[in-house]
Every structure is written in structure tokens, then in C-alpha cells.
Amino acid sequence: MQIYQVSLPASHNSRYHLYPGTARAWLNRLRLVFGAALAFLMIFIGVQPSPVQASVPESPVPLRLILNDWTSQLVMTRILGEVYQTHGYKVEYKLVSTKDQWARLHRGLEHIQVEVWEGTMAHDLEKIKVHGQVIEAGDHSAKTREEWWYPEYAEELCPGLPDWTALRDCAALFASPDTAPRGRYVAGPWEKPERARIRALDMDFVLTPAKTADDLWIELARASEIKQPIVLFNWSPNWVENRYRGKFIEFPSYAPECETDPAWGINPRRLYDCGNPKDGWLKKIAWHKMSVTWPCAYAILQDMDFTNAMISEVAAFVDADGLTDEEAAEKWLGENRAIWQSWGKNSCD
Structure with a gap:
């Protein structure tokens, strides 16, 4: 075997000598060379090195969460914010209308909804997604519905319910002194084509809108106390289903043509001769840079998942039991530790 001698730079006394610093430098160079060669070999044979886990929180910038003006959204936002704080994130809340939230998410002024x-936001979400600044972080298991609703005891007087034709035939049972002999439908404070539906389906009802969502529940409580038939706007998930037994009216099934083509449906002369969509989605959305700025926080948002029953429960803590949004969030967190501690577990540990 032939041995090759490597000549090293001479020192000031012309002797071949390695100072400790020089030796360390050569060792570091060898480590870099062998490390690069090993990485290349791993990639060549298909083995990927393990990713380096970033520390949490990944950024000192606060996570800014949108608060809307209905109970379940307020409580669920507080729940997520508290979970983030347990991971060391700074959290800020911003009360924003559903109309204004899109531009703020688009600009990164807020980060999470x-x-x-x-039923109410699909059109605006699709418009803003075109610009690529807002991303979907997944759907909740809950399915949404917005429709006419009645307490179950009304079926004793109108046995054909929840079919819409039974409601039409029983209209006088739902009358109030102001509407008799026509029935009274208590609409929500939001603009919806309810009057167009009444005309298209020849419903003998007068629409009386509530000024606020709370006014709906006042009407429901008053009627339920004396078992008076009432039909009103309701939605799911909502606290009402946690505390009252009732059902949605089953109108003719919805199709997009119901809103655009009078010839479609049972009334060939009018639009809106159908009910509202059923089994709608309930999404979580985020500013598009959230997944790279706070990957752990984004994973937590993705894993956050509420069912109809869970959402109706947290809303009932406020609307039925009188807790504040913050108190309701704390109550839910205390009773469901195993659930929220699992959010982001595979990405944040």
C-alpha cells in the first residue's frame, strides 16, 4: 500500500506544525465536505433528512382574530384565542362586520375567521379567494341551515308539519292580533327574499321582521311559555336547538335555478318557489401568509372542529345561561381539555 504524505503550510520557524486553531479549521472543512456528500447521497437514494422543528411561537407578531356579531362565532373565537395563548402566542381580537372582514383579511390586517x-358568505368568499390572499383552513363537521322554524308542540294543532303545505293550510293558527286571519312569520333582521317566497308559494302569511336576533328569542320564549304556535326564522347550529325542541319547515328543495328561472319549480311565474339550501358548509379561513408565518397556529386552526351540538352548546352558555363570551369560552375549555389539546398536536410537539 502506498502512503501519500500531505504537506501542510510551514510555521514561522519553518517546521511543519499544526496550531490548535488550524487543526480545528481543517476538521470543520472535512465535516462540511463529508456532510454535503452525505446529504447528496441521501437525496440520491431517496432518503430525506428530518425537518427542523421551529420553536413556538414562530413570530412575535400577534395573531389577530376576527370577532363577528353573533354568539357562537364570538365564543369559538375566544376559545381559539385561549388555545393559542397556551402555546405562547400573543393574541388580539378585532370586532369586524362580515362585510368589512374580507378586505382586512386580504390585506393581512386580521388573520383568522x-x-x-x-348561506350568507359563500359569494363574498369566492370573490376574495380569486386574489389569492385568503385561504381556507378546512370545514367544521357542523352543517348549516337557515330556514323557517317552529317549536315541536305546534304539530299537535297542525299535524302535517313540517311539510310546507300543512303550514300553508294552518296559517290561521299562527296569526297574531295584528295579522289575523293571516299567519305571522317572524323574520330575522337580515335581508332575505322571504316576501318573494311567500308570494311564490301562495303562503297566507304576513312577514314581521325582528329588529335584532335577540328579539327572535324573546318572541320564541313568550310563545313557548303558553304553547302558542309560532313560526320564525332560525338557523343551525344555534343555541336554540340545545334548549328547545323544534323543526325546520320543509319547503320544495332548493336549486340555483329557483333564484334565476321563473319557469323552474312549482310556480312557473315566480322566482323563489323553494326553500333555502340544506347541509351548508361552515369554514375556517385565514390570511394566506399564516401557514408560513405561524405554522403551528395554522395547524391548530385546521384541527379545530366543531359539530352542530358543540356549537349550539357554547352559544347556549351565553344566550340561555347568561355567561359572557369569555366565561363561555373558559367553561368549554375546562370541560373539553382533551379535545382542544389535540389540536395541532402532530405539528406543534
Whole structure:
């Protein structure tokens, strides 16, 4: 075997000598060379090195969460914020209308919206997604619905319910002194084509809108106390289903043509001769840079998942039991530790 001698730079006394610093430098160079060669070999044979886990929180910038003006969204946002704080994140809350939230998410002024409804927000969400600044972080298991609703005891007087034709035939049972002999439908404070539906389906009802969502529940409580038939706007998930037994009216099934083509449906002369969509989605959305700025926080948002029953429960803590949004969030967190501690577990540990 032939041995090759490597000549090293001479020192000031012309002797071949390695100072400790020089030796360390050569060792570091060898480590770099062998490390690069090993990485290349691993990639060549298909073995990927393990990713380096970033520390949490990944950024000192606060996570800014949108608060809307209905109970379940407020409580669920507080729940997520508290979970983030247990991971060391700074959290800020911003009360924003559903109309204004899209531009703020688009610009990164706010980062998260935990409860986006298909029935009222699908159009705006699709418009803003075109610009690529807002991303979907997954759907909740909950399915949404917005429709006419009645307490179950009304079926004793109108046995054909929840079919819409039974409601039409029983209209006088739902009358009030102001509407008799026509029935009274208590609509929500939001603009919806309810009057067009009444005309298209020849419903003998007068629409009386509530000024606020709370006014709906006042009407429901008053009627339920004396078992008076009432039909009103309701939605699911909502606290009402946690505390009252009732059902949605089953109108003719919805199709997009119901809103655009008078010839479609049972009334060939009018639009809106159908009910609202059923089984709508409930999404979580985020600013598009969230997944790279706070990957752990984004994973937590993705794993956050509420069912109809869970959402109705947290809303009932406020609307039925009188807790504040913050108190309701704390109550839920205390009773469901195993659930929220699992959010982001595979990405944040």
C-alpha cells in the first residue's frame, strides 16, 4: 500500500506544525465536505433528512382574530384565542362586520375567521379567494341551515308539519292580533327574499321582521311559555336547538335555478318557489401568509372542529345561561381539555 504524505503550510520557524486553531479549521472543512456528500447521497437514494422543528411561537407578531356579531362565532373565537395563548402566542381580537372582514383579511390586517357560513358568505368568499390572499383552513363537521322554524308542540294543532303545505293550510293558527286571519312569520333582521317566497308559494302569511336576533328569542320564549304556535326564522347550529325542541319547515328543495328561472319549480311565474339550501358548509379561513408565518397556529386552526351540538352548546352558555363570551369560552375549555389539546398536536410537539 502506498502512503501519500500531505504537506501542510510551514510555521514561522519553518517546521511543519499544526496550531490548535488550524487543526480545528481543517476538521470543520472535512465535516462540511463529508456532510454535503452525505446529504447528496441521501437525496440520491431517496432518503430525506428530518425537518427542523421551529420553536413556538414562530413570530412575535400577534395573531389577530376576527370577532363577528353573533354568539357562537364570538365564543369559538375566544376559545381559539385561549388555545393559542397556551402555546405562547400573543393574541388580539378585532370586532369586524362580515362585510368589512374580507378586505382586512386580504390585506393581512386580521388573520383568522373561525365561522364562515355558506348561506350568507359563500359569494363574498369566492370573490376574495380569486386574489389569492385568503385561504381556507378546512370545514367544521357542523352543517348549516337557515330556514323557517317552529317549536315541536305546534304539530299537535297542525299535524302535517313540517311539510310546507300543512303550514300553508294552518296559517290561521299562527296569526297574531295584528295579522289575523293571516299567519305571522317572524323574520330575522337580515335581508332575505322571504316576501318573494311567500308570494311564490301562495303562503297566507304576513312577514314581521325582528329588529335584532335577540328579539327572535324573546318572541320564541313568550310563545313557548303558553304553547302558542309560532313560526320564525332560525338557523343551525344555534343555541336554540340545545334548549328547545323544534323543526325546520320543509319547503320544495332548493336549486340555483329557483333564484334565476321563473319557469323552474312549482310556480312557473315566480322566482323563489323553494326553500333555502340544506347541509351548508361552515369554514375556517385565514390570511394566506399564516401557514408560513405561524405554522403551528395554522395547524391548530385546521384541527379545530366543531359539530352542530358543540356549537349550539357554547352559544347556549351565553344566550340561555347568561355567561359572557369569555366565561363561555373558559367553561368549554375546562370541560373539553382533551379535545382542544389535540389540536395541532402532530405539528406543534
